[in-house]
Amino acid sequence: MARRLRNGNGFDGLWVRIEVKTTHFRIADNCGGIPVEIARDYAFRFGRPKGAPSIPASIGQFGVGMKRTFFKLGQRFRVESATSDSRFAVEIDVDDWKARQSTEGAEDWHFEFKTLEERISVPPDQQGTIITIDGLHPGVSDSFGQDPFVTRVSQEIAVAHALSMAQGLSITLNEIPLRYDPLRLLSSDLLRPAHLDILYDKLGPKPIKVRLFAGVSDRSKEEGGWYIFCNGRMVLRADQSNLTVWSEGERVPKYHPDFARFRGLAYFDSDDASLLPWTTTKTGVDSDSPVYRAVRQQMIEMTRPVLEFLRKMEDERKKHEDGDIPDNPLARAVAAAGPVGIETIAPRAIFAAPQPPPPPPGPRMQGIQYKKPADEVERAKKLLGVTSFKEVGEKTFDYYMTYEGGSDAE
Amino acid sequence: MPSSYRLVNYLLRPAKVAERKMLCDLFRRLEPFGRIHTYRYIGFGSIYFADFLLFHQALGISDMISIEKDEQNGPRFSFNKPFRCVELKLGHSNSVLPQLDWEKKSLVWFDCDGKLDGAVLADVAMFCSKAVSGSMLLVSVNVVPEKKPNAAPQDQDAFRLQTFSEAVGKEKVPLDVTGANLRPGEFAKVCRRVIHNEILKELCDRNGPLEEERRFCYQQLIHFHYADEAQMLTLGGLFYEKRDRPLLDRCAFSELPFVRDGEAIAFINAPKLTQKEVRHLNSQLPRLPADKVTLPGVPDSDVHDYVSLYRYYPSFTEVLLG
Numbered sequence: 111m112a113r114r115l116r117n118g119n120g121f122d123g124l125w126v127r128i129e130v131k132t133t134h135f136r137i138a139d140n141c142g143g144i145p146v147e148i149a150r151d152y153a154f155r156f157g158r159p160k161g162a163p164s165i166p167a168s169i170g171q172f173g174v175g176m177k178r179t180f181f182k183l184g185q186r187f188r189v190e191s192a193t194s195d196s197r198f199a200v201e202i203d204v205d206d207w208k209a210r211q212s213t214e215g216a217e218d219w220h221f222e223f224k225t226l227e228e229r230i231s232v233p234p235d236q237q238g239t240i241i242t243i244d245g246l247h248p249g250v251s252d253s254f255g256q257d258p259f260v261t262r263v264s265q266e267i268a269v270a271h272a273l274s275m276a277q278g279l280s281i282t283l284n285e286i287p288l289r290y291d292p293l294r295l296l297s298s299d300l301l302r303p304a305h306l307d308i309l310y311d312k313l314g315p316k317p318i319k320v321r322l323f324a325g326v327s328d329r330s331k332e333e334g335g336w337y338i339f340c341n342g343r344m345v346l347r348a349d350q351s352n353l354t355v356w357s358e359g360e361r362v363p364k365y366h367p368d369f370a371r372f373r374g375l376a377y378f379d380s381d382d383a384s385l386l387p388w389t390t391t392k393t394g395v396d397s398d399s400p401v402y403r404a405v406r407q408q409m410i411e412m413t414r415p416v417l418e419f420l421r422k423m424e425d426e427r428k429k430h431e432d433g434d435i436p437d438n439p440l441a442r443a444v445a446a447a448g449p450v451g452i453e454t455i456a457p458r459a460i461f462a463a464p465q466p467p468p469p470p471p472g473p474r475m476q477g478i479q480y481k482k483p484a485d486e487v488e489r490a491k492k493l494l495g496v497t498s499f500k501e502v503g504e505k506t507f508d509y510y511m512t513y514e515g516g517s518d519a520e
Numbered sequence: 521m522p523s524s525y526r527l528v529n530y531l532l533r534p535a536k537v538a539e540r541k542m543l544c545d546l547f548r549r550l551e552p553f554g555r556i557h558t559y560r561y562i563g564f565g566s567i568y569f570a571d572f573l574l575f576h577q578a579l580g581i582s583d584m585i586s587i588e589k590d591e592q593n594g595p596r597f598s599f600n601k602p603f604r605c606v607e608l609k610l611g612h613s614n615s616v617l618p619q620l621d622w623e624k625k626s627l628v629w630f631d632c633d634g635k636l637d638g639a640v641l642a643d644v645a646m647f648c649s650k651a652v653s654g655s656m657l658l659v660s661v662n663v664v665p666e667k668k669p670n671a672a673p674q675d676q677d678a679f680r681l682q683t684f685s686e687a688v689g690k691e692k693v694p695l696d697v698t699g700a701n702l703r704p705g706e707f708a709k710v711c712r713r714v715i716h717n718e719i720l721k722e723l724c725d726r727n728g729p730l731e732e733e734r735r736f737c738y739q740q741l742i743h744f745h746y747a748d749e750a751q752m753l754t755l756g757g758l759f760y761e762k763r764d765r766p767l768l769d770r771c772a773f774s775e776l777p778f779v780r781d782g783e784a785i786a787f788i789n790a791p792k793l794t795q796k797e798v799r800h801l802n803s804q805l806p807r808l809p810a811d812k813v814t815l816p817g818v819p820d821s822d823v824h825d826y827v828s829l830y831r832y833y834p835s836f837t838e839v840l841l842g
Contacts, residue, residue: 310730312729312730312731312734313729318729359638359642359645359689360614360637360638360639360641361614361645361646400728401728403725403728404728404729404730406725407722411646411649414614414618414646415619418615418618418619459621459622460618460619460620460621468591468594468610469591474592
């Protein structure tokens with residue numbers, strides 16, 4: 111609703127207030143209300159009639175799942191909504207309603223308006239929607255009373271709607287404002303995230319806009335991966351599987367802690383929500399969607415240079431720790447880069463990052479690893495007069511080669 | 521094991537020389553898609569840069585990228601760049617290719633020494649997901665079957681199937697392929713199929729959301745078998761958007777005698793002939809039917825092989841370069 115109201119111009123001043131209590135569930139917003147014709151012809155009918163008007167860039171194909179959710183939660187629900195020129199209320203007791211269905215015949219699946227006013231003038235501060243469900247089913251009521259459940263719900267909402275919140279929408283749960291953690295990528299003159307825009311405008315009456323970003327962020331094994339959004343809602347979080355790009359032959363390896371800095375963000379937006387590659391429940395990605403399969407190819411290719419960089423950085427870290435190289439310019443470049451929001455990232459198809467300096471001239475080096483009893487190694491260390499095990503290895507090797515390597519040893 | 525450039529002078533492999541010249545003729549035909557000198561060439565130039573020499577001199581291509589995985593010896597590769605316009609990119613092609621800009625029409629030749637494996641397929645997939653209409657991809661791989669020493673035939677089959685599955689990835693091996701399909705004479709067919717399948721799969725994904733006219737098609741043009749030493753396969757062709765089909769028709773690739781659009785193979789057999797024999801044969805060419813061409817004392821098969829590639833036959837000579 112907020113999207114329809116603002117039409118892509120941010121959500122400042124709009125709010126959603128959610129109450130999850132043992133006695134009831136309530137969600138109220140000031141996001142413009144549900145127009146009577148949509149309520150009448152669509153939202154309170156069962157099933158989705160063809161030809162229902164599409165709400166620009168809505169998250170739900172509005173109404174799908176809404177009534178089912180009501181039924182799952184409790185015994186009674188009340189929906190009150192006011193737009194600038196109409197106001198209605200629907201109030202249902204599920205048992206009564208079911209009983210009426212059986213007496214009046216199964217054909218009539220309509221809900222009736224309890225009150226309905228049209229062609230009126232509603233002041234802005236009264237426009238919005240309030241949905242209240244009470245007579246909660248026992249299992250539901252129990253869950254709603256438990257703190258861990260409420261915390262999890264708040265986290266899920268914050269994650270799924272971070273983008274809308276970043277655009278100004280305020281969401282509270284039991285009067286506590288939800289905090290969102292916007293996804294940011296590290297950027298600097300040396301380190302630039304990839305940003306690719308794709309427009310598919312021949313798939314349906316409305317185009318699909320795809321925005322892809324790939325780069326690096328804070329090191330977090332759990333948060334590394336691809337994030338997928340449909341009309342602003344996160345439908346896949348930190349994916350580390352082949353559903354996005356991972357374990358794709360030799361193009362992209364299996365996800366690995368070395369890639370814990372990787373972040374990929376894919377935003378699919380369309381005024382026709384049915385074109386988006388999400389599952390019918392809107393909670394996952396439809397991997398068979400042709401749009402998704404084509405975009406996934408591009409996600410794969412955007413991912414590869416970032417992983418290449420992270421591999422080199424890991425290589426640099428090891429060599430630097432071992433004292434094999436004096437400097438760690440890649441790690442310094444990452445440390446010097448700052449987090450930026452995606453709206454500031456200019457389009458560039460390929461992730462840009464500094465290259466490691468060329469290997470020092472000289473023969474190709476080969477590491478050797480072996481184990482020997484600790485007291486013998488300590489003895490060798492003393493005999494050699496050195497302080498590290500690395501030197502023990504090097505000196506004993508040199509000693510052998512001096513006497514046995516000869517000048518013509520090949 | 522040393523890199524192959526340290527074992528063989530690439531310039532002196534006769535079938536390879538003929539192959540390069542044929543590809544040059546093929547590339548020339550791309551004019552309907554764009555002036556050939558405006559194309560970009562991407563290859564593995566090694567230290568000899570034979571392909572880069574030819575394609576710059578013969579076609580005027582000046583946007584050239586040579587990918588070299590032997591990073592340690594970067595200075596040597598850099599020193600041997602034949603022209604200023606050749607850009608050397610150090611690193612494995614799997615790492616370098618995704619970092620290139622793919623908005624330009626490209627001629628790409630993955631001329632590998634080794635066998636088909638997941639890394640080669642990754643490069644093929646990358647190309648298919650990015651290349652623009654009018655671009656060409658060629659892949660050369662060694663198609664000598666794997667061999668387990670002293671193994672019984674059935675063990676050999678099992679060994680070959682396992683090695684191949686591990687190399688390309690289990691899911692890329694067609695269901696009906698058994699170890700028997702990976703024996704000499706058959707292995708190259710399976711390699712062709714696996715590369716072909718990879719191309720089609722990637723194009724299918726890429727095409728899904730595209731309107732009919734913007735969909736990408738692949739037209740195979742090259743299917744060479746040759747052996748200077750090891751048996752090699754070169755496979756490839758043109759990628760174009762469906763709306764560009766008339767341009768493809770104008771290229772008239774089928775007029776080139778070595779073009780193959782399916783399983784049929786163009787063999788490059790460069791017979792060993794003396795310069796006098798070559799001159800004698802040339803004086804009778806071109807001529808149809810080819811069996812009218814004669815050369816005393818030389819097997820007919822050699823004469824036939826020569827006739828089929830006489831325009832591309834290499835001429836080696838020793839000169840003192842000062």
